[in-house]
Amino acid sequence: MSNGKSLGTFYFILAGQALSFLGTSLTNFGLSIWVYEQAGSVMDFTLVAVAGVLPNLVFSPIAGVLIDRWPRKKMLILGQLGSVLCTLAVACLYWTDTLAVWHIVIIVSLSSICMAFLRPGFMATITLLVNNEDLGKANGALATVFGIIMLIAPALGGALIHLIGLDWVFVIDLATFSLGVGVLVVATIPPVASVNKASGTGIMSEMGDAWHYLQKKPALIFILVLSVIVNFNLAAIQVLVIPVVLGFANKAELGAVMSVAGAGVIIGGLIMMAWGGPQKKVFGVLYSGLAIALLIILFPIVPSIYVFGVGAFISMAVYPIFTACTQSIWQTKVDADMQGRLFSFRTMVISAVAPIAYISSGFLSDHFFEPLMLEESNLSELMGGHLLWLGELYGYGKGRGVAVLISLYGLFCFCCLFFALSSRRIRGVDADLPDCNEEESLAKSTNEFANNEG
Numbered sequence: 083m084s085n086g087k088s089l090g091t092f093y094f095i096l097a098g099q100a101l102s103f104l105g106t107s108l109t110n111f112g113l114s115i116w117v118y119e120q121a122g123s124v125m126d127f128t129l130v131a132v133a134g135v136l137p138n139l140v141f142s143p144i145a146g147v148l149i150d151r152w153p154r155k156k157m158l159i160l161g162q163l164g165s166v167l168c169t170l171a172v173a174c175l176y177w178t179d180t181l182a183v184w185h186i187v188i189i190v191s192l193s194s195i196c197m198a199f200l201r202p203g204f205m206a207t208i209t210l211l212v213n214n215e216d217l218g219k220a221n222g223a224l225a226t227v228f229g230i231i232m233l234i235a236p237a238l239g240g241a242l243i244h245l246i247g248l249d250w251v252f253v254i255d256l257a258t259f260s261l262g263v264g265v266l267v268v269a270t271i272p273p274v275a276s277v278n279k280a281s282g283t284g285i286m287s288e289m290g291d292a293w294h295y296l297q298k299k300p301a302l303i304f305i306l307v308l309s310v311i312v313n314f315n316l317a318a319i320q321v322l323v324i325p326v327v328l329g330f331a332n333k334a335e336l337g338a339v340m341s342v343a344g345a346g347v348i349i350g351g352l353i354m355m356a357w358g359g360p361q362k363k364v365f366g367v368l369y370s371g372l373a374i375a376l377l378i379i380l381f382p383i384v385p386s387i388y389v390f391g392v393g394a395f396i397s398m399a400v401y402p403i404f405t406a407c408t409q410s411i412w413q414t415k416v417d418a419d420m421q422g423r424l425f426s427f428r429t430m431v432i433s434a435v436a437p438i439a440y441i442s443s444g445f446l447s448d449h450f451f452e453p454l455m456l457e458e459s460n461l462s463e464l465m466g467g468h469l470l471w472l473g474e475l476y477g478y479g480k481g482r483g484v485a486v487l488i489s490l491y492g493l494f495c496f497c498c499l500f501f502a503l504s505s506r507r508i509r510g511v512d513a514d515l516p517d518c519n520e521e522e523s524l525a526k527s528t529n530e531f532a533n534n535e536g
Contacts (some may be wrong), residue, residue, distance in 0.1 A: 087210075087211055087212055087213050087272075088211070088212075089212060089216050089219065089220065091211050091269060091270065092208065092211040092212050092220050092223075093223065094265060094269060095207075095266065095269050095271075096224065096227060097265065098263075098265025098266065098269075099204065099265070100228065100231060101261050101262055102162060102258050102259050102261065103228065103231055103262075104235065104258060105254055105256070105257070106165065106255060106258075106259075107231055107232070107235035107239070108235060108238065108239045108251050108254060108255060109169055109172075109251055109252060111235060111240070111243075113130075113172065113190075113248075114130070115243065117183055117186060126183050129183075130183070130186055130187055130190055133186075133190045133191045134191075134193070135194065135433065135436075135437070136191075136194070137192075137194040138194040138195065138198045138430075138433065139430050139433055141195050142426040142427070142429055142433075143289050143426060143427060143430065144198075144285055144289075145198040145202065146202060146289070146422045146423035146424070146426025147285045147288045147289055147422070147423055148199070149199060149202060149203045149421075149422025149423070149425075149426065150274070150419055150420065150421070150422035153271075153273055153274075154203060154206065154207045154210060154273075154274065155266060155269075155271040158200065158204065158266055159266050159267070160199070161196050161199040161200040161203060162196075162259060162263050162266070163263070164192070164193075164196035165193055165196040165259070166255075166256065168192050168193040168196065169193075169252065169259070170256065172185070172186065172189050172252070173255075173256070176248065176249070177249065177252075198426065201429055202421075202422060202426040202429050203422065205409065205413075206418070206421035206422050208220055208221070208224075208413060209414075209421065210271055210272045210274065211272075214410075214414050214517065217358075217410040217413050218354060218357070218358035218407065218410050219354070219355055219356070219357075221354065221405070221409045222351050222352070222354025222355035222356075222357070222358070222359075222402060223355045225347065225350065225351035225354065225402035225405060226348055226351030226352050226354075226355055226402070227351075229344065229348045229402070230348055232344065232347075233344035233345070233347070233348065239251065274419050288423065289423065292420060292424055295416075295417075295420050295424070296424060299415060299515060300507075301415075301507060301511040301514070301515050302412065302415060302416070302511075304502065304505075304508050304511075305364075305367065305408060305411055305412070305508070305511065306428060306431060306432075308367065308368075308371060308498065308499065308502055309408055309432055310435050311494075311495050311498050311499075312371050312495060312499075313435050313436070314435045314438070314439045314491075315374070315375070315439075315491045315495045316374075317436040317439035318439040318440075318487075318488070318491055319378065320436075320440075321439070321443050322447065322484050322487065323339070324336065325452075325484045326382060326390075326485050326488065327339055327387070327390060327481070328480075329385065329479065329484070330385035330386070331387045335387045338387075339387065339390055339391050340394075342394055342395045343395060343397075344398070346394065346395040346396065346398030346399035346401075347398045347401065349395075349399045350398065350400060350401060351402040351406075353399070354402050354406045359406055359407050359410065361512075362512045362513075363408075363512055364411065364509060364510075364511045364512050366404070367404060367408050367411070368499060368502060368503045368508075368509075370400045370404040371499045372496060372499045372500065372503070373396075373400045374400050374404065374495070375493075375496035375499055376492070377393045377400075378393075378397065378489070378492025379489045380393065381393025382484075382485035382489050383475060383489065385481070385482075385485070411512070412424070412428065414517045415515050415516075415517060415518065418518065443487065446487055447483065447484050447487055450483075451483030451484060451486055452480075452481075452484060454483055455473065455476065455478055455479075455483035455485075455486060456479065456480070456482075457478050458470070461473050461478075472486060
C-alpha cells in the first residue's frame with residue numbers, strides 16, 4: 083500500500099538539516115574560542131554553555147504544545163529562521179567590532195529556545211515521512227549523520243578559523259542555513275490529523291493533556307527512565323574520561339580515545355541504518371543498554387589505553403542501537419498529534435540529566451573516590467579494611483578513584499536494566515502497547531489536506 087511515505091524523502095530532508103547543523107556547529111566552535119580568548123575567564127565560558135542549555139529546558143514544554151498546533155513544515159522553517167537570525171545578529175556585531183560576551187549570552191539563549199522547537203519537532207516529523215518498519219533505519223541514519231558532524235566539526239572549525247577566519251565561518255553558516263531551509267521548502271511533509279482532541283485551548287491545558295496521555299501508557303515512562311539512567315552514565319563519563327585516562331596516559335592518547343569513541347558512534351549508526359534493529363525494539367533497548375553498562379563496569383579496571391579505547395569504541399557503537407530503538411518505540415506508540423509535546427518532554431528530561439551528572443560526578447570524584455584510592459592507607463580506614471580488594475583490583479594512584487566511580491555507575495545501570503529485562507510489562511511493550519492508529523491518522527490527514535487545498 084502506498085501512503086506517500088518513503089525513506090528517500092526523509093534522507094533528502096535529513097541531508098538539508100545536517101548541512102544547516104554543520105554550519106551552526108562550526109559557528110558555535112568559533113564563538114567558544116572567541117569567548118575564551120576575549121574574556122580569559124572559565125566562568126564566562128561556562129556562562130555561555132549554561133545559556134545554551136537552560137532556556138531549552140525551560141521552554142521545551144511550551145515548544146511541544148506549539149509543535150503539535152502548527153504544521154510541522156512551517157514549524158521547522160520558523161525554527162530555522164529564528165536560529166539564523168541569531169547567527170546573523172552575532173555576525174553583524176562581530177563584523178562591526180562591537181561583539182561582547184554579554185551579547186553572546188543573550189543571543190545563545192535565544193538560539194537555545196529555537197532548538198527547543200527544532201529537535202523534538204524534527205523527531206516528530208520522522209513518523210510522517212517514514213513507515214513504522216523503517217523507523218529503525220531512519221533513526222540509525224540520524225545518529226550516523228549527526229555523529230559525523232559532532233566528530234568533524236571541532237577539527238574542521240579549527241582549520242577554517244585558522245585558514246579563513248571567523249568572518250567567513252559566519253558566511254558558511256548562513257549559506258548552509260539557506261540550503262537547509264530550501265530543502266524544507268521544496269519537500270512534501272504531510273499534515274498531522276487531530277486524533278486526540280485537546281481538553282482546552284490554553285497551553286497549560288494541552289500540556290496537561292500530554293501528561294494524562296502518557297499516564298495511560300506507563301510502559302513508555304519505564305522506557306524513559308531507562309533512557310535517563312543510560313544517558314546519566316554516558317554524561318558522567320564525558321567529564322570523568324579526562325581524569326581517568328590522564329591517570330595512565332598522555333594528552334595525545336586521550337585525544338585518540340575520544341576520536342575512537344566518536345568513530346564508534348558512526349559505526350553503530352551505520353549498522354542501525356542498514357539493519358533497522360530487531361523486530362521487537364524493546365529487546366534492542368534492553369540488550370544494548372546491558373552491553374553498555376557491562377562495558378562501563380569493566381573497561382576502567384585495567385589502566386591501559388588499548389583496553390579503554392576498545393571499551394569506549396564498543397560502548398559508543400552500541401549506543402546508536404539503544405537510542406534508535408528507544409526512539410522507534412516512542413514514534414510508533416505515540417499518536418502523531420501528541421508527539422510534539424511528549425518528545426519535548428522526553429528531550430527535556432533526558433537533557434536535564436547531563437548537568438546533574440556533571441556536578442555529582444565532579445563532587446564525588448574530588449571529595450571521596452580520588453582521595454580514597456590515592457594510597458592503600460586511605461582505603462584501609464574505610465569499613466575496617468574490608469574494601470582493600472578494590473585497591474588490588476583497580477590499583478592506587480591518580481585517576482584510580484575515578485575508575486572505581488565509573489564502574490559503580492555502570493553497575494547501577496546494569497542492575498536497573500537487568501530488573502527491566504525481568505519485568506514482563508517492559509519486555510512486552512512492543513506487543514502489549516498498541517501502535518498509534520496510523521491508518522486513521524493518515525486518512526484524516528489526507529482528507530484535511532484535500533479540504534484545505536480545495
